[in-house]
Amino acid sequence: MANENLKQAKKAKNDEFYTQWCDIEKEIMAYIEYNPDVFRDKTILLPCDDPEWSNFTKFFAQNFENFGLKKLISTSYAYESKNINAPYQISLFEEQAPHFDIDKTKIKGKIFTLDHDTNQNGVIDIEDLEWQYLEGDGDFRSDEVKKLRDEADIIITNPPFSLFREFIAWIFDAKKKFITIANKNCVTYKEIFKQIKNNKMWSGRTEWSGGLWFETMDKNNVDKVVNGVNLKNVSSVWFTNLEHGRRHQPLQLMTMADNIKHSKHKEVRGHEYQKYDNYDAIEVPYTDAIPSDYDGVMGVPISFLDKYCPEQFKMLGIMNTGEENKGIRYPNTPHGRPIINGREIYLRILIKRKT
Numbered sequence: 386m387a388n389e390n391l392k393q394a395k396k397a398k399n400d401e402f403y404t405q406w407c408d409i410e411k412e413i414m415a416y417i418e419y420n421p422d423v424f425r426d427k428t429i430l431l432p433c434d435d436p437e438w439s440n441f442t443k444f445f446a447q448n449f450e451n452f453g454l455k456k457l458i459s460t461s462y463a464y465e466s467k468n469i470n471a472p473y474q475i476s477l478f479e480e481q482a483p484h485f486d487i488d489k490t491k492i493k494g495k496i497f498t499l500d501h502d503t504n505q506n507g508v509i510d511i512e513d514l515e516w517q518y519l520e521g522d523g524d525f526r527s528d529e530v531k532k533l534r535d536e537a538d539i540i541i542t543n544p545p546f547s548l549f550r551e552f553i554a555w556i557f558d559a560k561k562k563f564i565t566i567a568n569k570n571c572v573t574y575k576e577i578f579k580q581i582k583n584n585k586m587w588s589g590r591t592e593w594s595g596g597l598w599f600e601t602m603d604k605n606n607v608d609k610v611v612n613g614v615n616l617k618n619v620s621s622v623w624f625t626n627l628e629h630g631r632r633h634q635p636l637q638l639m640t641m642a643d644n645i646k647h648s649k650h651k652e653v654r655g656h657e658y659q660k661y662d663n664y665d666a667i668e669v670p671y672t673d674a675i676p677s678d679y680d681g682v683m684g685v686p687i688s689f690l691d692k693y694c695p696e697q698f699k700m701l702g703i704m705n706t707g708e709e710n711k712g713i714r715y716p717n718t719p720h721g722r723p724i725i726n727g728r729e730i731y732l733r734i735l736i737k738r739k740t
């Protein structure tokens with residue numbers, strides 16, 4: 386039980402990571418490069434944000450005119466509802482506002498909106514942001530935040546990883562466009578994999594290698610400090626259902642014979658591709674070792690999703706747990722993972738070349 390509590394606390398703490406400006410800029414500018422009007426006349430909602438401390442709201446407020454936004458809304462989650470390992474800090478922005486309320490500051494969420502030049506200085510930017518306390522704590526599942534979701538065209542955030550399944554369901558329920566950060570392992574959740582497999586969501590523009598570095602307020606959980614900022618590396622990636630160019634660039638691949646002759650990977654060079662004991666597919670241990678001329682089913686690592694071009698490959702399923710993957714069952718695998726020569730290996734995604 387004590388162990389369980391510890392696990393829960395660890396999990397909850399993992400929700401408090403703040404996205405760096407440079408990572409937001411790199412990802413978001415890629416959508417603009419692909420389609421300069423992607424955000425034009427759109428209402429963008431940034432839920433699960435903390436606009437006073439985090440960068441999504443600042444980034445979009447500063448680019449309000451550049452992107453041609455119609456309206457920006459962001460909501461924050463109340464301090465007392467968070468499982469945060471950092472003391473409460475009121476921002477000057479809140480404290481100096483005429484409607485600052487000491488009874489609400491810790492227990493209510495906030496809503497920040499931007500849609501016109503409130504200070505009439507000729508530009509709409511962060512200085513024009515207006516805010517109010519929400520009725521509740523800003524939980525994205527609450528009716529008041531749901532209403533904001535329904536009003537929005539695009540939802541963008543780094544949500545709490547511990548609630549990621551619910552968060553994605555919340556977006557899909559309302560059929561919204563989105564850009565979000567997620568833990569890499571979320572692809573193994575049945576509900577998430579289904580959306581990826583059906584091409585309803587895909588990897589964002591930023592490449593997967595190395596995970597993302599987040600700002601953290603938890604001084605006991607820091608991987609490195611850069612310019613006085615505490616950073617934590619989390620194995621996380623961007624997901625979206627907005628188009629970006631990289632998704633349609635086919636992988637440049639060698640034939641099976643050339644891989645066996647020339648692959649840089651010693652597991653591939655000089656060996657035949659192995660077949661699984663428990664499924665009729667070949668094992669491909671690296672995405673760049675996918676043979677260009679193999680027509681059967683292939684098992685590839687999850688990092689393949691970063692390079693997945695739907696015009697090049699069809700995604701069939703995932704060899705993971707015993708979860709149902711339409712049309713594919715693994716009767717001999719207790720955990721559904723691929724087995725080679727009696728040995729279970731790491732989960733694999735099953736793909737087939739499109740002809």
Ligand SMILES: C[S@@+](CC[C@H](N)C(=O)[O-])C[C@H]1O[C@@H](n2cnc3c(N)ncnc32)[C@H](O)[C@@H]1O
Nearest residue numbers: 402403404433434439462467524525543544545
């Ligand atoms: C990973 S952090 C990211 C914060 C910010 N969006 C950013 O990227 O810098 C997720 C935030 O969601 C908040 N959160 C946790 N549960 C929530 C809920 N049910 N509804 C809304 N926000 C929640 C956490 O307190 C945390 O601040």
